[in-house]
Amino acid sequence: MDSTHKIKRIMVVDDQEIARALLSQLVSGKGHVDCAERGEEAISLHASALMDKWPYDLILMDVNMFGLLNGNQAVRCIREHETRMKVEHPVPIVMVSASNQPEQIEMSVELCGANGYICKPFNRSQIQETIDRYLG
Structure with a gap:
């Protein structure tokens, strides 16, 4: 598919099936998941x-x-790959976690390269705000 394709593409990554299904359902109306x-x-x-x-x-x-990799490690690998490939617009990555500890948020956003952070349990409006911020 060409990058000018109008359908947005979203990836949901979670090892818990219920969380994947819920997040997928919340973003499914915004593009291909x-x-x-x-x-x-x-x-x-x-x-x-x-x-x-x-x-x-x-x-x-x-x-x-x-x-083998937790979410922070996966983000680092994605960012390194984007750098090697000279990707002009790196994908926005928003971390989703049950931890609301400031050091965890700092690790994900400032040290690993994520763009944002949502704490579980999240609500529909938090996901909607995130989608609107990054998908327009």
């Missing part, structure tokens, strides 16, 4: 989307996930 269960899968989907020339417009990523 792909889901990933692990950080490694998110990195692979992101790389494939860049190769297909239909990059993601927004990624919602859980911080604490099972697997």
